[in-house]
Amino acid sequence: MASRVRDGEIGTSWSADAMFLPALSAHPGAEVVAVCGRDAGRAEAFARRWGDAYALTDTDALLDHGGLDAVLILTPNRLHHPLTMAALERGMHVLCEKPLALNVAQAQDMLAAAEAAGVCHMVPFTYSFMPATRYLRELIGQGYIGQPYHLNMRYYSGGARTEEYRWRFDRSEAGSGVLGDLGSHFLFIAMQMFGGVNSVQCQLGRYGERGPRPDGKPYERVDDSAMLSFEFVNWAQGNIHVSNMCYEDTNFGQTHHMEFHGSDGTLYSYTDWDKVQQVSGARVGEGPVRRLDIAEDIWLGARRDKVHDTYRDVFRRQDHMARGFISAILKGQPASPDFANGLQVQRVLAAAERAAKEGCRVPLTEIE
Known part of the structure; x- marks a missing residue:
């Protein structure tokens, strides 16, 4: 059994700086050996800030750097498949950002190669690790709502209200828009709560203006709003609405809303990404909706007055996501x-894109 994991990290996004590299630098069993990014100055700054690492x-230089055990791939989506496959060919453990790939075929390749290599592999669906989500999962697992009937989940953000070019809304870079970027988070949580998806309907919206690519080339602009309606394998129903075009007047410019209904009760969750991260519920025969305090064994010492302090503590101090x-x-x-x-999420994303294009409900059995 290894006593230390030597890591390489590809990508110099805000999330690399806020979540992944701080988590690695704080883990006693991890060593950040190299950081790779398109901008040499930014890569150098990250390497200095989070360890005595090469920039x-x-x-290829990172993947061929001697002695690396694992790589974190935090890049635009089009690079997920080639970089993951290259790392797996070298026998490395791989953490790859969501959505896993541009399409189902790529995701299948990546899973098959990871299993054949016998290495550890992860897709970091960030919000599934937050205390409110983990508490909801625990309550549903314990039977709080009884037989699941339906869920409603809304992720509202203002991340696309500006008009500059962003790779997340460029088909060639991202594969899909907000559907894959934010929708993948909530799809994973929905399936954690209610199980596998049987069929999907979807509407995609494109509301924002987008600036030209930096290289001047034309590109296909993808969705900045997505509404999904689906049926679970257990016949429960679900609705997810994700949008990057909302004005949310909070410090982080986004809000999360979740509702879970069943035969015995209902659960609600609201997070404003400022000071509120609340779970409430009501059970048949137990009176009106009331606030439910998140269990201490879920907080595990994380700060709770400000949501972003919770966020930092969960990913930098606890064994979740990169530390996990x-x-x-x-x-x-x-x-x-x-x-x-x-791959499970990728199949639902593919079904949703097809459903939006064809204006019909798409069974997951038709997604190979």
């Missing part, structure tokens, strides 16, 4: 969520 601008990935490697155990979970 690189060439992904390292701990799984050290223990010789599977990581979670893994590429199989990423």
Whole structure:
């Protein structure tokens, strides 16, 4: 069993700086060896801030750097498949951002290669690790709502209200728009709560203006709003609405709303990404809706007055996401969520895109 994991990290996004690299630098069993990004100055700044690491601008140079055990791929989606496959060919453990790939075929390749290599693999569906979500999952698992009937989930953000070019809304870079970017988070949570999806309907919207690509080339603009309606394998119903075009007047410019209904009760959750992260519920025969305090064994010492302090503590101090990935490697155990979970979400995304294009309900059995 390994005593230390030597990591390379590809991508210099805000999330790399806020979640992944701080988590690795704080883990006693991890060593950040190299950071790679397109901007040499930014890569150098990240390398200095989060360890005595090499700063690189060439992904091959990072992957061929001697002694790396694992790689974190935090890049635009079009690079997920080639970089993951290259890392797996070298026998590395891989954490790859969501959505796992541009399409189902790529996701299947990545899962098959990871299983053949016998390495640890993870897709970090961030919000599934937050205390409110984990408490909801625990309550539903304990039977709080009884037989699941339906869920409603809304992720509202203002991330696309500006008009500059963003790769997340470029088909060639992202594969899909807000459907894959934000929708993948809530699809994973929905399936954690209610199980597998049987069929999907979807409407996609494109409301925002987008600036030209930096290289001047034309590109296909993808969705900045998505509404999904689906049926679960257990016949429960679900609705998810994700939008990057909402004006949400909070410090982080986004809100999360979740409702879960069943034969015995209802659960609600609201997070304003400022000071509110609340779970409430009502059960048959127990009176009106009341606030439910998130259990202390879920908080695990995380600060709770400000949501972003919770966020930092969950990912920098607890064994979730990047830290959980390292701990799984050290223990010789599977990581979670893994590429199989990423493929499950990818299949629902593919069904949703087809449903939106054809104006029909698409069974998951038709998505190979």
